[in-house]
Amino acid sequence: MLTTADTDSKAGIFSAAFLPITLMNILVVTSHAVNGFITSVIAPSIVVDLGGRELMFWLFALFQVGSICAGVMAGNFKIRFGAKPIFLSSALLLAFGSVLGGIANNLALVILARGLQGIAEGMLISLVYVVIADHLPSRLLPRIFALSSTLWALAAAATPLFAGLLTEFVSWRIAFLFNLPLVVILIFLSYFALPKTEPQSDAKPFPLKRLLLLVTALLITGFAGQITNIAWLGLIILTSTILLVGFGALDQKAVERFMPPNLFSLKSNMGRSFAMLGLFTIGASGRTVYMVALLQSIWLMSPMMAGYATATLAMTWTLAAWVANRIEDVKRRIAFIRAGASFIFVGGVISAYGIWIMDLWLVIGGMMLTGMGYGSSSPLIRQTIITQAPTEHKTIASGAMAPVQFTGAVFGAAIAGFCALAFGLFDGAQGDMVLTSSAAQQAGAALLLAFTIFPALCILISLGLSKVPDHAEHEQANSEALA
Numbered sequence: 001m002l003t004t005a006d007t008d009s010k011a012g013i014f015s016a017a018f019l020p021i022t023l024m025n026i027l028v029v030t031s032h033a034v035n036g037f038i039t040s041v042i043a044p045s046i047v048v049d050l051g052g053r054e055l056m057f058w059l060f061a062l063f064q065v066g067s068i069c070a071g072v073m074a075g076n077f078k079i080r081f082g083a084k085p086i087f088l089s090s091a092l093l094l095a096f097g098s099v100l101g102g103i104a105n106n107l108a109l110v111i112l113a114r115g116l117q118g119i120a121e122g123m124l125i126s127l128v129y130v131v132i133a134d135h136l137p138s139r140l141l142p143r144i145f146a147l148s149s150t151l152w153a154l155a156a157a158a159t160p161l162f163a164g165l166l167t168e169f170v171s172w173r174i175a176f177l178f179n180l181p182l183v184v185i186l187i188f189l190s191y192f193a194l195p196k197t198e199p200q201s202d203a204k205p206f207p208l209k210r211l212l213l214l215v216t217a218l219l220i221t222g223f224a225g226q227i228t229n230i231a232w233l234g235l236i237i238l239t240s241t242i243l244l245v246g247f248g249a250l251d252q253k254a255v256e257r258f259m260p261p262n263l264f265s266l267k268s269n270m271g272r273s274f275a276m277l278g279l280f281t282i283g284a285s286g287r288t289v290y291m292v293a294l295l296q297s298i299w300l301m302s303p304m305m306a307g308y309a310t311a312t313l314a315m316t317w318t319l320a321a322w323v324a325n326r327i328e329d330v331k332r333r334i335a336f337i338r339a340g341a342s343f344i345f346v347g348g349v350i351s352a353y354g355i356w357i358m359d360l361w362l363v364i365g366g367m368m369l370t371g372m373g374y375g376s377s378s379p380l381i382r383q384t385i386i387t388q389a390p391t392e393h394k395t396i397a398s399g400a401m402a403p404v405q406f407t408g409a410v411f412g413a414a415i416a417g418f419c420a421l422a423f424g425l426f427d428g429a430q431g432d433m434v435l436t437s438s439a440a441q442q443a444g445a446a447l448l449l450a451f452t453i454f455p456a457l458c459i460l461i462s463l464g465l466s467k468v469p470d471h472a473e474h475e476q477a478n479s480e481a482l483a
Contacts (some may be wrong), residue, residue, distance in 0.1 A: 013136075013143050020193035021135050022144070024087075027186045028124045029148045031094070031179055033155035035117060036288075037314075039063070041163040041307035042172040044293045044434045049172070052107040053434060054226065054426055057289050057417035061222040062111050064409035066118025067125075069215055071403035072258040074126030076207070079256070079395070083127055087190035090127075094120035095183045101176035113176070118406075124186075126402040133386055133398035141386060142325040145379040149321035156314030164304020210250050210258065217243035218410050225417020233418065259400050260393040270388040270397065272465055273381045276341070276458045277401065278408040280378065283344065283454030285412025286447050287313075287351070287367070290420065294444040297435040299360055312364055313371035320375025330467040333380045338462040340377025344370050344455035348448060356445035373455070388469060412451075419447045 013022045039059055047053040070090070077086050097116030104110045132144060166174045221240045227233050251258050264278070265271030287310075295306040324336050351366030353359075382401060389397035420426065423443035428436040435444075 013140055013147065018136060018140070020189065021131055022147070023189055024186070024193070025128055025132065025144060025148065026151060027182055027189065028128045029151045030155060031182045031186075032121050032125050033152045034159050034178060035063075035121060037155055037159035037307070037311070038163045038175045038178065039114070040288055040292050040310065041160055041303050042167050042175050043289075044296055045167050045172045045303060046110060047107065048432050048434060050105075050107040050110065053429060054417075054421065055107060055111070056293075057225045057413045057420070058111045058222065059114050060285070060289050061225065061410050061413035061417075062115040063118035063121075064406045064413065065215070065218045065222065066115040066120075067122030067406035068218060068403045068410065069211065070119045070122035071126040071399065071406055072214065073211070074123055074130060074399040074402075076256050076258060076396075076399075077123075078127060078130050078399070082194075082196065083131055084190060084194035084196055086123060086127060087194060088187060090120045090123040091183045091186045091190065094124070094179055098176045098179040098183075102173045104173075117179075122402060122406060126399045129398045129401055130395055133394055138387060141383055142328075142379075145382060146322060146325035149318045149325070149375065149379060152314055153318030156311040156318075160304060160307025160311050164302060164307050167303045207254065207256070207258070210247055210254070213243050213247040213250070217241075217247065218407070221410055221414050224414040226421070227418065228421045257393075257396055258403075260389060260397040263400070263404075266461065266464060268388070269465055269469070270385055272461050273384045273388070274400070274404055275461055276337075276377070277381055277385075278404045279454045279458050279461075280341075280344070280374065280381075281405045281408030282412040282415065283348070283451050283458075284374075285409060286416045286419065286451035287348075287370075288409075289413055289416045290425070290444065290447065291367075293434045294355060294440045295360075295363075297433075297440040298355070298358060298437050298444075309360075309364055310367065313367040313374075316368045316371035317375035317378075320372045321379050322375075324376050325379050327380070333384070334462070334465045334467060337377045337380050337384075337465060338459065340373040340375070340380075341455050341458040341462050343373030343376065345373075345452050345459060347371075347373060348452040348455060352445045352448035352452070355441060355448060358441060384465075412454075416447065416451075419450055423447055 011017045043056055043059050046059065047056050074086070093116060097113045097120060100116065101110050101113030104113060132141070136144060162178070163172075163175045166172065217240045220236055220243070224233055224236045227236065248259070248263075252261060260270070262268065262271055264275045266275065291310050292303070292306045295301045295309055296303070301309065320340070324333075324340075327333050327336060347366045347368070347370030349366070350369060351363050354362030354364075354366055385401055386394070386398055420443065423446045425435060425439055425443040425447065427439045427443075429439065
């Protein structure tokens with residue numbers, strides 16, 4: 001059973017003391033990665049079978065909305081109820097959502113199933129970060145994040161083959177059921193490894209108002225992906241922004257917060273890191289939602305081959321992360337984060353140009369460079385957040401990482417849907433055709449290029465990263481004020 005980590009211990013992540021948390025991390029990260037890669041591969045087949053290609057982005061957006069709603073409550077719920085009951089209930093919900101997606105006879109039910117999966121995955125992945133922060137010494141953080149990167153690579157290599165073979169020779173429906181064996185193992189491990197926690201008698205009332213504001217804002221944002229009228233789009237953006245500001249204001253005044261204070265402040269390393277985490281996820285959405293469809297439409301690839309082409313990004317991501325996680329010098333970490341943001345930007349431009357001139361190897365080369373950028377920066381950004389968070393906010397900050405990424409994915413999916421309609425990505429498509437080759441070439445290139453704006457912003461933000469820890473700057477400011 002897990003106990004508080006001994007920071008002086010020489011035990012590794014696979015030692016008896018830390019094996020339960022390592023196994024949980026393996027199961028949750030694997031499930032999360034597989035669900036992401038499977039959906040990217042099977043989404044075109046789903047809309048060909050059930051219709052509604054213009055709503056394809058909702059398969060990604062509603063999953064992220066559910067993930068955010070669960071993720072922002074993870075740290076709060078863990079304090080109120082303990083990790084064990086939440087892990088168990090989330091695993092059961094993941095199983096139900098997977099079965100529903102597998103038997104659905106219309107796109108609306110598949111989208112609903114994705115939303116339920118998102119709630120479960122959001123709670124699980126956020127709780128894993130919280131449990132890691134609670135029980136793992138800081139010296140083991142690079143190793144656990146390196147392990148996570150390796151799991152992503154294995155999922156990237158195996159999932160396209162798995163999903164592609166099932167889609168081509170059986171049905172995309174079977175791919176939804178992959179979660180069930182993982183759920184059984186996770187339930188067993190959670191039941192026996194996590195300590196039982198009695199509900200707190202002085203627990204605060206459930207923060208329903210904040211949760212409703214957040215859910216409403218994100219759902220409204222999602223509808224932006226179905227609109228091309230600029231006036232309506234502006235109204236949606238304004239409304240969702242007001243609701244999110246209201247959520248943030250209430251959360252900062254609350255005794256039990258969902259988010260740490262000054263979440264996206266560009267005056268601290270933690271705030272800059274959270275901002276980059278969100279922007280990176282937004283920037284990835286155009287590729288995540290439509291790249292497989294672009295490859296199938298332009299080069300007539302099978303689902304399996306298109307999935308493998310996009311998986312090259314995850315493979316270079318892993319190689320770069322393996323190197324980045326071994327860097328201990330703060331100055332070199334900052335350099336890797338800046339280089340990573342630059343690689344993502346340049347890789348996005350190269351992929352867009354490759355789509356435009358219909359050069360497959362250029363597209364793949366751009367994706368590989370993009371993957372190298374994510375691997376060079378993302379693990380180090382997460383480490384920065386955990387190490388820079390004040391002690392009293394470490395649990396909340398750790399649990400907030402996944403929701404910030406999920407929020408970025410909702411905005412990104414909505415922007416991707418809007419760009420697809422605005423650029424004419426679906427023009428001329430009918431019957432069993434996802435996209436026409438000409439529309440995929442022209443509109444697809446424009447869409448991918450538009451999403452390079454977000455890594456460009458990350459480059460600018462990364463320039464403000466400091467090797468001086470946030471708490472040291474705070475102490476220095478207090479000393480100067482007293483003087």
